Amino acid sequence: MSDRPSTPNPRRRPSTPKGWDRADAISTTSWERPPDHLTAGMRRDVVQELGWGRLVFGQTFADHEGLTDVLRDEASGRRDICLYLHDPHVLVATRPQEYFIDPSFTFRMWMHNYRPRPRPAAGVVVRQISGRAHCEEMNRIYVRCGMVPADVDVLWDNHRTTRHITYLVAEELGTGEVLGTVTGVDHTRLFDDPDNGCSLWCLAVDPATVQPGVGELLVRTLIERFQARGRAYLDLSVMHDNEPAIALYDKLGFERVPVFGVKRKNAINERLFTPAPHDDLDDLNPYARIIADEAIRRGVRVDVLDAEGGYLRLEHGGRSVVTRESLSEYTSAVGMSRCDDKRVTRKVVAEAGVAVPAGRTATFDDADHRFLDDVGAVVVKPARGEQGIGITVGVTTHDELDAAIQRAGGAGTQVLLEQFCEGDDLRIVVIDGSVVAAAVRRPAEVVGTGQHDVRQLIEARSRRREAATGGESSIPIDDLTLATIEEEGWSLDDVLPAGEELRVRRTANLHTGGTIHDVTDELHPELAAAALRAAAAIGIPVTGIDLLVPAVDGPAYVFIEANERPGLANHEPRPTAAAFVDYLFPGTRPTPWAWQPDPPAGSDQRAG
Structure with missing residues (x-):
């Protein structure tokens, strides 16, 4: 059978029954x-x-x-x-x-x-x-x-x-x-x-x-x-x-x-024929809504405390838990603080045997430039922050380093310099000591049509990402986007040839238009074990562990950071929301799906 679509015969009229119109x-x-x-x-x-x-x-x-x-x-x-x-x-x-x-x-x-x-x-x-x-x-x-x-x-x-x-x-x-x-x-x-x-x-x-x-x-x-x-x-x-x-x-x-x-009238169709059980459920972002929907399916009472902030109160069987998306009251202040400061995160996981890239806290003097000379290329990021704000990847010149440090906050703030490592940006979701999902995140790209300039392609791509993520993901046209495009030899006004792929952001953050691709079934056991070691060292029950890996089916990696509030909606169809509600209310439904790899030889880390 040919893969080519059938070509309509211009002489052939669609047939209709006699006397029909x-x-x-x-x-x-x-x-x-x-x-x-x-x-x-x-x-x-x-x-x-x-x-x-x-x-x-x-x-x-x-x-x-x-x-x-x-x-x-x-x-x-x-x-x-x-x-x-x-x-x-x-x-x-x-x-x-x-x-x-x-x-x-x-x-x-x-x-x-x-x-x-x-x-x-x-x-x-x-x-x-x-x-x-x-x-x-x-x-x-x-x-x-x-x-x-x-x-x-x-x-x-x-x-x-x-x-x-x-x-x-x-x-x-x-x-x-x-x-x-x-x-x-x-x-x-x-x-x-x-x-x-x-x-x-x-x-x-x-x-x-x-x-x-x-x-x-x-x-x-x-x-x-x-x-x-x-x-x-x-x-x-x-x-x-x-x-x-x-x-x-x-x-x-x-x-x-x-x-x-x-x-x-069934449970799947319920939202089509009845009002939402809470009028403000529709105001939740996708990361809070996926948890609210899963809880409601389990018979867990859901009260929306702050729709804009994603805060919920979940109640079942005498237990009440306040959550903000995938962050709950069961995450300790110590675990939060270890995730909040990337310098502390690096230190804690390194002591647990997790591989980290070479790095230092910026001192805003010649020592920063000597570090760049030593490692060849660096990533500059605020020590505190999320959603990729202020991060510059692949800095290779001293002028770029000065600009990147300024972008990350500049003198008087806490800025982290790390050796730049090649590889895919891998997010591993760990919930209650088990690996639930893994996905490769890729920076925002556009594909040329031969008719539209780069700005138009970015705007169209951004609209599609916003529609697909409930407004959570879009591609900003800022100095980082402009710098990335210029490094590739293009400008916003250039018409990209049909089929030409152009990366428009350096980081793979989903909030700036990055995409996510499930690789859970391909995940190497050592990568899963490293994520479990990192989560245990931080002392955090629900986290997204970010690694840079040459290949998801190989053992090599370096640790990048841990997120105390991973976006569970990004990993569908993996049962991340189910795992989260299982963790909060274990009596509502057992889930035998979580893969718990054997720890590598010589490791005391268990996956349970």
């Missing part, structure tokens, strides 16, 4: 039953399992009683969707305790209106899935986008055994990394749809993707494949407040149609 489409006339001559050949009572739930095609059911029997069979942890049913308001009104009308819009692309355009997303190829690994990558992206995960076996069986389901993935050329996915369902092949339609589901792009236009490329490819089959239209459903997706569909020429979906 757009006004007769049974999928958009929910107020009346279709005439028998249109539905005579259509299969009845059609339900399609997709792994995350079932698609129930309402137009194939004779009455609401049959639909109700099917919808009541929804599996636990799944989200079924019923579309195209007649009189959805009547079904909901007669069974309001069971069902609700989904607050989504339905958009339709009439195939004869579709206009192909030059393909966006240089350096990306769209292909059908070719193995279970693709299914697992699809699932990873679903979870990172906050969607219901799918059963990998169902995804793979659907691909192998059906002709009516199309699973596409967007891959980065060269690396093969899966950047996004979309699912298509051919209604005509599935149930001899008299409207000759098809639909799009589960469009998802990895929030860490730097390439622009991946979502558009996936949508266009699916449209063109179904257009080549002669389908009349393609439908999709999108939440009413998903403004970026709606803007994309408007751009491509989709139209709103009066098609409504019905869903069951």
